Amino acid sequence: MTEHSYALGELLVSKLGVGRSTKETEQLKKEISALLSLTSEAVLVVDAEGQILELNQPMCTLMQQSRLQLLGASLLPHIGEQGWKQLKRGRDFDTVVLTPAALPGKKENVWKVRSKSIYETDKLTTMMLHITEGPAPSKKKLQQKRTIYTFDDIKGNSPSVRAVKEQARRIASGETTIMIRGESGTGKEVFAQAIHCGSQRHTGPFVAINCAAIPESLLESELFGYEGGAFTGAKGEGKAGRFELAHGGTIFLDEIGDMSLHLQAKLLRVVQERKVERVGGTQSLDVDVRIIAATHRNLEKMVAEEKFREDLYYRLNVIPLNIPPLRERKDDVPILVEYFMKKLSLDLGRTPKRLSQQVLERLLAYRWPGNIRELENVVEHFVQLEIGDLVTLQSIPLQLREQSMGHAEAERRAPRRHSSESEEKESLLQLLDQYGRDTEGKRQVAETLGVSLPTLYRKLKKWRLK
Missing domain, CATH: 3.30.450.20 (PAS domain)
Known part of the structure; x- marks a missing residue:
């Protein structure tokens, strides 16, 4: 233009x-x-x-x-x-x-x-x-891609973080499959990359895939690849899947709990035999990969409800690594704020700012339902908006600024009864603005309202909200 x-x-x-x-x-x-x-x-x-x-x-x-x-x-x-x-x-x-x-x-x-x-x-x-x-970039360059994070990038001095870092360091050098558990935004991929960097495979590729972000119709070919002519529009020479690209390194299967039962069955064979079969192919290909899976879901409950294969669960959950939510490690909030503030200020070419005492108290009192990801967004918010050197209450997001110290979270998370339909719609809009309109944001909105995700979608459809 x-x-x-x-x-x-x-x-x-x-x-x-x-x-x-x-x-x-x-x-x-x-x-x-x-x-x-x-x-x-x-x-x-x-x-x-x-x-x-x-x-x-x-x-x-x-x-x-x-x-x-x-x-x-x-x-x-x-x-x-x-x-x-x-x-x-x-x-x-x-x-x-x-x-x-x-x-x-x-x-x-x-x-x-x-x-x-x-x-x-x-x-x-x-x-x-x-x-x-x-x-x-060519496949060769993609395979040579290195990770971003190491154990030094995992910030925090709280006992819970020190303990999980130490556990991750101990298991990094092995070949055992790892299951990282934790709420959304706690830094599960950061731990996965750090484990790869600390392993014998650190010179090999680290390949990540979010199983919840890709439609099921595409996820199979993304994971396992496809042969030429396997389906309408397939490339003539075929395409390598993520498991092939991770050969000699580590594959990170994020949000494994969102995978369909059909794909779970195919994944089980790969986990057991370290062999993949491309979509439309008949030949099994050997893959030398270490598998790290992650989820924020309750897999034990999903197994009981037959929504997740029990045999796959035991194959993946060999060594569980539980990442604590930010609300259980409040002492790390100032450390993380300083880290993100320096990083974002450097990216924007600005001088790092100082926090007022009121802002620090608000940050420590907040329960951080979005965890470290939400904290990083909040820091970016005030780095962008604060004109002076001191970050004041006027520069932090509304949900932190208006909270009543001590009782805000209980009120915020309590299901509300709406005296009118217009109030229900207004409440939904406020929560969507607060948590975001992506799938994870809507999950948090549903949790806050005390309803299931399908019920929330019906309400959004009723009010024509997206």
Whole structure:
């Protein structure tokens, strides 16, 4: 897009963040759509949560879905949570390279994304993304990819963290399968990478896959690969799966509790025999991998309910490693805040800030349902918004700012009875804004309301909320 087009697009997009009637908003969207249709380059507009507000036909072609399918959907399944964080941290018009989720019959590529962020009263409202597709690194380079984290990157001095770090160090040098248990956001992949770095396989690849983030129809070919012609759109030469790519190293199966029973049966053979069979293939391929699995789910309950295979459970749960939630290690909060503040300030080219006593008290009193991931987001929030050197209450998120010391969490987590339907809708909107609109965020909303996830989805459908 030309600079003039960007300026015009920014002007139109910025108006979406202003309170307007439905009719005015729809007219603005039509104007944005008309502008985007003038360029042959892939462009889309998303809100602060990553929900797609508008896009042009080249973007639909790139994502292999229709405009109707994509409007209102989340961008996160296509670029991942880390990719979304990279975009939000990037500066305007800087190029961010992301690896999108694999699509059937399409070569592995990367997205080179230039973004323009729109703010309203210092709050991100929308982003305009200009995307160029390019070739992905070769398989050889992918296999040579090294991990990011070591045991030195696991911050904290609380007894619970020291104990689990020591246990992880002891088991790192072996070949035994490990099951990492912990709530979402506790840093399970950080521990997995640290274990790989401390193992005899540290010179080999570390390959991670989130079993909950990839649709079941794609997960099988992602894990085990496929032969040429295995299905419509399959590459002629076939494709290696994650187990093959992890040969000689470690494979990390995140959110293993979300895998279907059908795939659990196929995974069991790989765990037992260290052999994979590609989709559409007849030949078994030997794979030399160490398996580290992780979940936030209660697998024992799932086994009892026959939602998780008992034989696979015992094969994976050889050495369990339990990561404590942040609310059980409050002494580590100041250490983690300082770590993230220095890291984010360095990324943004800013001087690290100091916390006021009031802010520190709020951070220590909060129960952190999103754990370390939520804490990192909070630190990023005030690093971005605080103008001065001292972080004050006005620069921290609303849910921390308004909590009553001591009793806020009990009130927040207690199921509410709504005196009217409008109050129920307003409560849902507030909780979605607080926890996010991705699957994990909705799980936390359901837990807060004391309802099941299917019940929450029925309520969201009733109020036409996404």
